[in-house]
Amino acid sequence: MTDRRLTPANGRVAALHLAGQVTADRYLAGQPMMLARPVSDLCAAPAQARDRQLLLGAVVTVFEDRDGWSFVQAVDGYVGYVASDRLGAVQEATHMVGTMATHAYLAEDMKSRDVMALPFGARVTVLDERAKFFETTLGYIPKKHLRPLDRPFTDPATVAQLHFGVPYLWGGNSTRGIDCSGLVAAAFGACAILCPADSDLQCAGLGADFNGAARRGDLIFWQGHVAMMVDDATLIHANAHHMATAYEPLEAARLRIAAQGGGPVTARRRI
Missing domain, CATH: 3.90.1720.10 (endopeptidase domain like (from Nostoc punctiforme))
Incomplete structure (x- = not known):
């Protein structure tokens, strides 16, 4: 018996490697996309209850985009539906938020307008290093709040x-x-x-x-x-x-x- 949480198949589409194992109209390799919002629900069915959540910068494989909902599989194997407007093109993330939370600012100034609130674990792309901020594709984020992905936590x-x-x-x-x-x-x-x-x-x-x-x-x-x-x-x-x-x-x-x-x-x- 397959576990629906880990099986990228919904009857209409299925992952290519499942051909011959599950029934679907189409078998696809899927398209990589990235979560573009700080926190997004991963649902068991479109517009239904949340199973889990995905954070900014997480890469998923999209097998179907239908009626505003994308059928996806996350890196950990979990399968579900995420609102399509919360997905964007994949960018190579360089850092993660390493504090409980942070903000991206419009300018290199803590008094400038904050443009996005980010939770721990959100992944961002750093473009340039300034005195106290990193310039990212989202705005300016305090350097003390970001951690390079190539230096993960150890405990x-x-x-x-x-x-x-x-x-x-x-x-x-x-x-x-x-x-x-x-x-x-x-x-x-x-x-x-x-x-x-x-x-x-x-x-x-x-x-x-x-x-x-x-x-x-x-x-x-x-x-x-x-x-x-x-x-x-x-x-x-x-x-x-x-x-x-x-x-x-x-x-x-x-x-x-x-x-x-x-x-x-x-x-x-x-x-």
């Missing part, structure tokens, strides 16, 4: 901690709003580690089971939930109980989640 837990206090948002993937698996995907993605988008996929595809004491960066899974350890006793997770990304002692979280009907820990994975 996923540090990235997760940058999201402390971010409001909880089901299907969210940004510092505007994030959920448990979105936090893990952001943490590993910023470290140039390809990470699935949903917690069940992360549990199946990341790391290996471990025994003994937890350590920084380990993942703790429940049915439908995931958290990351920041030390041997404390985790950080985006969760609906706090409606935010919050720290919690592992043992307290284990007892609370069980008491609230979330069941026991189902896996412990070490990357």
